[in-house]
Amino acid sequence: MSRLCPHCGTKFEPAKGNQRCCGRKCYMAAYRAANRGRIAKHKAAYYAANRDRIAKHKAAYLASACRT
Numbered sequence: 929m930s931r932l933c934p935h936c937g938t939k940f941e942p943a944k945g946n947q948r949c950c951g952r953k954c955y956m957a958a959y960r961a962a963n964r965g966r967i968a969k970h971k972a973a974y975y976a977a978n979r980d981r982i983a984k985h986k987a988a989y990l991a992s993a994c995r996t
Contacts, residue, residue, distance in 0.1 A: 934958060 930939050933950040935958040940950040949955040960967065975982065 935961075 930941050931948075932939055933948075933954050935949055935954040938950045938954075942948075949958055
């Protein structure tokens with residue numbers, strides 16, 4: 929029994945009965961598309977909670993990149 933991948937439209941043979949996408953890349957792309965808002969909220973909350981640590985890391989990276 930072959931199926932069509934909902935993301936890319938490729939015809940594939942599922943390895944298990946509940947497999948919906950043809951491969952990992954398509955699964956991840958479909959997941960990101962379906963959960964775009966939730967992922968954006970999570971990223972914003974993470975950045976807000978770790979703003980100082982991210983700024984220190986970025987400054988250290990830029991300082992080392994400028995020396996070379």
